[in-house]
Amino acid sequence: MALLLDQQFAPLPDTNEIATKTFLESVSHLPPFFDCLGSKVFAPIKADINGNITKIKAVYDSDPVKYETLQQILLIEKSTYGSEWPKVGATLALMWLKRGLRFIQILLQSLADGERDEQNPNLIRMNITKAYDQALKKYHGWIVQKVFKAALFAAPCRSDFLKALSKDQEVAEEDCLAKICQFLINFTTTVDAIYEMYSIMNAELDYLV
């Protein structure tokens, strides 16, 4: 379970403030998650998420004290950009990044919960579709939705996916699922906190791509 252990997220403080530096470090281990899907078809997704991370990191690096937490980034960008905000800067990058994180979270949770297509117990298409429907579909126009449906056929089977998550080490399925549960604790809290922040700050947009 090397992959997910490498990227354990930090617990949140009582204030729910998310330290930008720690967040960026944890999240930088996630793009390889899309390599676990096993096909180069997913390369554009990985590139999109990497782009989000790079953009947030650039803002942070420009002034690590000023942008110490994700909350501060949104507050400062809101006052800097005026009416352009929130479709701008690190605020926009994090808006999309959180959707990719939510996708990963729901997919892993669904696997951990043992949700399966009884007709095809070794496929994870239904788990991927659930995650997509809840995290991304409503932000995608019909063409991208169609592309998603086509790309879904490139998804690996369940056992190969779990193996890839374990970086090809021989790990029993139950051990792998237990690690996923472990990983999901802080990860889910973090993703929830980001969503809550966007809601409180009125920073969420629902335009389609």
Add this chain to the structure above:
Amino acid sequence: MALLLDQQFAPLPDTNEIATKTFLESVSHLPPFFDCLGSKVFAPIKADINGNITKIKAVYDSDPVKYETLQQILLIEKSTYGSEWPKVGATLALMWLKRGLRFIQILLQSLADGERDEQNPNLIRMNITKAYDQALKKYHGWIVQKVFKAALFAAPCRSDFLKALSKDQEVAEEDCLAKICQFLINFTTTVDAIYEMYSIMNAELDYLV
């Protein structure tokens, strides 16, 4: 017709040798071609082609004298890489790049020839499909082919595409088509010469992505 004029390719010498530097300069104007298709759906294609160009440029820049022509690149890489070749280095990058160039060439030629779907005269789907079928389809597995079919719906209508090629200047359609014909002369010769080189050098591969 700014876009295509900017990127006129140089005529070839009698030897058909292609100067790497000139080629890289001309070809660097092409990725924006995919912006003319008008949708961010095509961003991964542009990125792939940009990646090919970057890879070839890096090899060239490492020793501009040694890699003065595209032919020299293939010859030197063949002797450097042994059995790994041709699925390696700038040879691989140019193998894929030429397919994208062929796609563009066939699409523009088809428009210049006035080929149309009589049912939908203002769509260019049939022209794009023709170019795809001849230049790329056989190198794509069924999933990528399905993605192509979905992405096709994001293609612009004929008039918008011609306008985009002219960088939104008001240009009469016949003038635009005349410029395309003009552009195609050296472009086609160059693409043909690259294909011939791959054939002569036995450097073409037909694995699927």
